[in-house]
Amino acid sequence: MKKMIKNGVIVTAADQYEADLLIENGKITKIGVHLDDAADEVIDVKGAYLFPGGIDPHTHLDMPFGGTVTADDFETGTIAAAFGGTTTVIDFCLTNKGEPLQNAINAWHDKSKNKAVIDYGFHLMIGEVNDAVLEEIPNVIEKEGITSFKVFMAYKNVFQADDATLFRTLLTAKEHGALVMVHAENGDVIDYLVTDALQKGHTDPIYHALTRPPEVEGEATGRAAALTGLANSQLYVVHVSCAEAAHKIAEARQKGFQVWGETCPQYLLLDQNDLEKPDFEGAKYVWSPPLREKWNQDVLWDALKNGQLQTIGSDQCSFNFNGQKDLGKDDFTKIPNGGPIIEDRFSLLFSEGVKKGRISIHQFVDLVSTRSAKLFGLFPQKGTIAVGSDADIVIFDPDKERTISAETHHMNVDYSAFEGVRVTGEPVSVLSRGEFVIRDRRFTGKPGSGQYIKRSRYNSTQTRQAISVQ
Numbered sequence: 332m333k334k335m336i337k338n339g340v341i342v343t344a345a346d347q348y349e350a351d352l353l354i355e356n357g358k359i360t361k362i363g364v365h366l367d368d369a370a371d372e373v374i375d376v377k378g379a380y381l382f383p384g385g386i387d388p389h390t391h392l393d394m395p396f397g398g399t400v401t402a403d404d405f406e407t408g409t410i411a412a413a414f415g416g417t418t419t420v421i422d423f424c425l426t427n428k429g430e431p432l433q434n435a436i437n438a439w440h441d442k443s444k445n446k447a448v449i450d451y452g453f454h455l456m457i458g459e460v461n462d463a464v465l466e467e468i469p470n471v472i473e474k475e476g477i478t479s480f481k482v483f484m485a486y487k488n489v490f491q492a493d494d495a496t497l498f499r500t501l502l503t504a505k506e507h508g509a510l511v512m513v514h515a516e517n518g519d520v521i522d523y524l525v526t527d528a529l530q531k532g533h534t535d536p537i538y539h540a541l542t543r544p545p546e547v548e549g550e551a552t553g554r555a556a557a558l559t560g561l562a563n564s565q566l567y568v569v570h571v572s573c574a575e576a577a578h579k580i581a582e583a584r585q586k587g588f589q590v591w592g593e594t595c596p597q598y599l600l601l602d603q604n605d606l607e608k609p610d611f612e613g614a615k616y617v618w619s620p621p622l623r624e625k626w627n628q629d630v631l632w633d634a635l636k637n638g639q640l641q642t643i644g645s646d647q648c649s650f651n652f653n654g655q656k657d658l659g660k661d662d663f664t665k666i667p668n669g670g671p672i673i674e675d676r677f678s679l680l681f682s683e684g685v686k687k688g689r690i691s692i693h694q695f696v697d698l699v700s701t702r703s704a705k706l707f708g709l710f711p712q713k714g715t716i717a718v719g720s721d722a723d724i725v726i727f728d729p730d731k732e733r734t735i736s737a738e739t740h741h742m743n744v745d746y747s748a749f750e751g752v753r754v755t756g757e758p759v760s761v762l763s764r765g766e767f768v769i770r771d772r773r774f775t776g777k778p779g780s781g782q783y784i785k786r787s788r789y790n791s792t793q794t795r796q797a798i799s800v801q
Contacts (some may be wrong), residue, residue, distance in 0.1 A: 337373060431467060537663075
């Protein structure tokens with residue numbers, strides 16, 4: 332079935348122009364002014380923006396954590412993502428030490444099968460490195476198209492890997508064309524600070540932040556960057572929350588290291604004071620790294636504008652306030668870490684970034700879509716509007732105002748991290764490979780229609796040319 336989208340304003344990371352789009356078999360086949368090709372359906376968008384579908388490089392759907400499981404699975408999570416303008420997510424497969432990596436991948440395929448309404452891929456956690464793991468990694472890249480591997484430097488005795496594991500993963504990634512991702516916090520120091528706080532009777536949510544100070548994030552980021560330089564490899568630092576970490580990334584990039592950084596809407600708009608809300612409400616804002624003092628927000632916005640941070644992920648990891656977050660009512664260490672962000676990532680960055688003059692509209696597209704596509708082996712299939720690319724398109728009203736609320740969001744969770752925040756700009760309709768998933772703010776997709784995407788290998792030369800090193 333051919334579709335024609337007429338009278339839109341196409342916006343990419345580089346261009347903005349009025350044009351029509353022809354879509355056939357899930358692909359964009361023609362872009363031009365006043366196209367008159369025959370089409371089965373013509374959609375007149377009357378000057379709305381046409382953005383490439385958002386790519387969320389950081390989600391945790393149907394993920395076990397702290398004795399419970401995230402409230403959003405691959406069905407509810409991807410529906411919410413689609414409402415928010417995201418058409419591709421990359422989720423994290425968690426591995427178990429002593430087990431084949433393929434076991435974790437199979438488990439995540441089972442979790443997502445017949446559920447996702449948009450396209451998706453996987454990152455893979457590396458918790459240990461031994462001969463068996465090293466032998467399996469090339470097959471994972473070739474067979475599964477998983478070309479990014481995550482190493483945790485935090486969560487001691489749970490996920491945390493040692494420096495030898497990180498370094499050997501960096502070397503292996505360099506050899507086989509993969510991108511190493513790190514959760515950069517010093518888990519050993521955090522473990523000491525947490526034990527000390529509990530011994531002193533400090534159990535409130537605010538101590539989650541006080542026992543994970545920005546220094547431990549900055550130190551771990553700098554250490555990971557130094558090891559990357561030593562290995563002559565490539566590194567992607569997830570969920571950067573503070574000036575200390577942003578500065579370490581900037582320093583590494585100035586040395587010519589291939590170090591990339593991601594931040595999230597919560598670190599741009601919320602701050603440490605939210606963890607001190609009364610009646611245990613602060614637990615809604617417990618995630619790692621924690622929220623920081625408000626002044627860090629300006630540093631992060633500047634880093635996005637000047638190119639020292641390259642992407643915006645959601646770190647979607649939703650837990651209900653009632654029945655999950657309250658597991659830690661008497662002990663902040665038992666509060667499940669994470670928040671519901673996936674639906675609001677796109678609109679928040681447009682409203683707070685573009686509308687308030689912090690970033691340009693082209694930087695917005697780069698941050699929410701294009702750079703993730705380039706870094707994670709999806710470009711130009713995804714991440715842009717071009718002939719031959721997937722017809723992942725967001726029809727966007729830049730002037731529509733709304734108030735974010737749990738009463739109207741589509742995430743399967745009983746609160747919103749941005750309750751009451753007014754935003755300007757809203758996805759009206761969203762197409763995934765040429766089919767409407769959201770049409771006029773109504774869900775029209777189908778669980779299981781999302782496809783698993785095998786991604787290309789990381790190519791250091793191509794990536795550095797595509798994403799200029801500032």
